[in-house]
Amino acid sequence: MLRIGSLVLGVEDVERAVAFWTQALGYVPREEPEETWAVLVPADGTAGAQLALMRSDVAVQPHPRVHLDLYAGDARDQAAEVERLLSLGARRTDWDLYPEDPDFVVLEDPDGNRFCVIDTSRES
Numbered sequence: 001m002l003r004i005g006s007l008v009l010g011v012e013d014v015e016r017a018v019a020f021w022t023q024a025l026g027y028v029p030r031e032e033p034e035e036t037w038a039v040l041v042p043a044d045g046t047a048g049a050q051l052a053l054m055r056s057d058v059a060v061q062p063h064p065r066v067h068l069d070l071y072a073g074d075a076r077d078q079a080a081e082v083e084r085l086l087s088l089g090a091r092r093t094d095w096d097l098y099p100e101d102p103d104f105v106v107l108e109d110p111d112g113n114r115f116c117v118i119d120t121s122r123e124s
Contacts, residue, residue: 004049005050006039006049006050006051006052007049007050007051007052007068008052008053008054009051009052009053009054009068009109009111009113010054010055010056010058010111010113011053011054011055011056011109011111011113012055012056012057012111013055013110013111014033014034014035014036014037014038014053014054014055015033016110016111017038017053017109017110017111018033018038018040018053020088020089020090020109020110021040021051021053021109022040022043023088024070024085024088024090024109025040025042025051025070026042026043026044027040027041027042027043027051028040028041028042028043029041030050033053035055036054036055037052037053037054037055038052038053039051039052039053040052040053051068060108060111060112060113060114063097064113064114067113067114067115067116068113068115068116069104069115069116069118070115070116070117070118071118071120072117072118072119072120073120073121074119074120074121075119075121075122077119078105078117078118078119081117082105082107082117085107085117086107089109089110090107090108090109090110091107091108091110092105092107092108093106093107093108093114095114103118103119103120103122103123104116104117104118104119105117
């Protein structure tokens with residue numbers, strides 16, 4: 001049986017990406033990051049998804065086929081997390097695919113990778 005080992009993001013600057021994502025997620029490098037590669041794991045040692053950062057020269061897709069969804073507990077938590085992520089270097093992005101009354105906010109990391117912050121209290 002297979003399982004997901006790591007989610008991999010292409011980034012222009014591995015060091016900058018490590019700085020952002022460790023602060024954003026509370027993760028730490030699994031081992032000393034290299035110039036072209038780093039793997040981040042939960043700092044508290046829990047079994048969670050690993051996030052691998054790989055240097056890439058490929059342009060970021062405006063509508064990526066794969067992205068991260070980060071879960072917030074409710075709308076207040078979502079708003080606070082969005083502001084925290086912005087203070088760490090994330091950017092708001094124009095997203096032309098928002099539905100009416102979305103439960104998510106689309107942001108970009110410092111390398112332009114898009115990700116969503118979801119208000120999970122609205123799940124059915």
